[in-house]
Ligand SMILES: [Zn+2]
């Protein structure tokens with residue numbers, strides 16, 4: 072019997088090949104009717120035999136195009152209309168909704184097949200794309216999203232490409248960036264002095280391979296910016312890259328051609344495999360199995376970040392040698408943003424790279440590789456950028472006005488909100504240098520333009536000295552401002568992701584966040600809802616002698632912790648050539664010694680006290696080394712840390728923790744065992760406090776978030792203990808554990824506080 076269904080699909084379903092997908096599906100299943108884009112998404116009028124309709128709807132649910140995000144499918148039965156064909160109806164005039172731009176994704180299987188098919192007209196053509204793959208966000212200049220508003224505008228389509236573009240049955244129907252060797256962009260190989268070496272793709276790829284094998288560093292323009300590549304299996308090029316990049320410790324990411332190659336030297340769990348092969352192609356941090364890459368790739372660490380190729384050029388390069396393993400690190404100087412403009416790349420990277428592979432299509436929005444790790448078969452973000460940004464985070468209730476939240480000053484990502492979506496920006500890094508600040512400002516401008524957002528309320532952290540706070544003041548131009556506490560934002564970000572409305576227990580652990588008592592927080596036990604929070608507990612305060620300086624020279628924190636615990640400074644391993652008496656005087660007089668309680672800072676101090684790390688070259692280095700030391704053993708000593716509780720607060724004694732660490736040191740316990748005992752002490756004490764808060768409040772939902780949870784031992788240990796005790800544990804899954812996710816929390820808290828403006 073013939074029936075007629077009206078099917079409405081909401082979510083990101085426009086500009087991602089949804090209508091041609093429906094069109095083809097209808098032809099396959101002998102469905103008559105039409106499909107069109109409208110305000111809510113895509114509407115389908117479908118008539119056919121019951122069985123065929125069932126198959127049709129099942130396929131819509133299960134096989135929708137890879138770049139689409141389906142939020143909801145509504146189906147309603149209608150009178151049979153006796154349609155005699157299926158067609159794509161012209162879009163209905165719609166009220167203005169948010170424009171979605173898909174993230175950049177890796178080349179798809181079909182394109183890859185053509186790319187390696189000598190008979191195909193796009194054989195070895197590095198800009199091959201289709202409706203389901205390739206660059207998007209990185210090439211969009213303005214809305215609406217069509218070719219004229221992308222950096223493909225300079226490349227008018229040839230007749231063949233045009234034909235494909237207009238054919239609803241073609242894989243490239245309405246593929247805005249489609250191109251071929253006749254009409255599209257080209258690749259060029261240059262020496263660092265800008266001498267052109269070649270513009271022939273076959274020659275370029277062979278030469279690049281040869282340079283890399285000879286130990287040279289090659290800058291390769293990718294999707295969201297330049298990579299710096301070198302042979303990862305040899306010490307010399309890796310050390311040269313470290314030296315030139317001024318990056319002594321921070322690990323380099325790798326790329327190799329196949330999952331089989333990765334398996335030779337790194338462990339891969341099923342979830343890790345799935346993510347490695349996903350269309351987003353993030354870097355995944357994996358445990359080393361066999362040392363076949365240079366130890367300078369990730370000095371001190373037993374984990375290595377790696378990704379599989381995602382651009383056609385990368386595929387071509389790795390097809391030359393199945394054993395090739397390259398360092399593929401962001402093309403920048405340490406702590407600067409990734410280079411993505413060609414002139415700038417030559418300027419900023421010619422001290423680092425010997426050769427440049429560039430192409431003549433502009434990157435409009437830069438985007439670093441995303442970074443993830445997996446614990447208990449659950450993936451977490453360290454950096455959410457290429458492949459994920461600007462996919463929206465959908466919320467249930469609409470925002471009454473457009474909002475902007477500037478994020479934090481470290482690992483920055485900002486957010487905008489309108490309708491029922493929040494869009495987080497790409498990774499913008501640490502906003503210390505003028506160049507990063509400039510890039511941040513232009514990224515904000517770009518976002519507001521391409522998503523057509525006109526914020527009426529501006530939200531930032533409450534830190535008085537943050538760049539983002541000051542910039543938000545300026546952007547607001549007198550419009551309402553809301554300031555949000557850092558750790559509250561961490562917790563609410565997770566509430567938003569998991570659609571939690573009621574109060575939760577929030578454990579927000581990180582290095583630095585400005586507290587409402589004007590001290591530096593970072594070991595926070597909160598009871599929080601979307602609007603406000605109560606601070607229930609924290610580790611006791613200690614001083615950071617010299618403030619910011621102590622964060623770099625972590626031995627100062629070690630000294631301060633000894634001082635606080637009333638222990639002699641002889642316990643500090645790094646005493647030579649240090650202004651110890653001056654620091655002690657500073658502590659004595661509380662001069663330039665801000666109070667802090669961040670877990671990250673405690674890790675720093677203990678790392679110094681155990682002789683593991685004296686000063687750091689990159690954020691979290693001391694803590695990472697301490698974790699790595701703890702991973703060397705399974706033996707530990709139980710440390711019970713004193714916890715003091717009164718009506719208002721529960722305080723875990725940092726002094727007592729330090730005393731007990733030093734006791735173990737006195738007993739000549741091996742350092743790895745002390746390091747592990749320290750981790751477990753933090754877990755145990757934190758668990759106890761969470762437990763007490765549950766007893767006092769009756770709340771059973773607990774959220775863990777903050778940069779300190781990038782520590783595997785801490786995250787896994789606390790998570791498991793809480794679950795064992797019957798807590799419902801929620802973790803950030805769509806946003807990073809670190810400050811890259813706080814803009815989401817800021818936006819939601821801002822929304823809840825709008826009525827107070
Ligand atoms: Zn494709």
Ligand SMILES: [Zn+2]
Pocket residue numbers: 228229230231232233250251252253254255
């Ligand atoms: Zn063409």
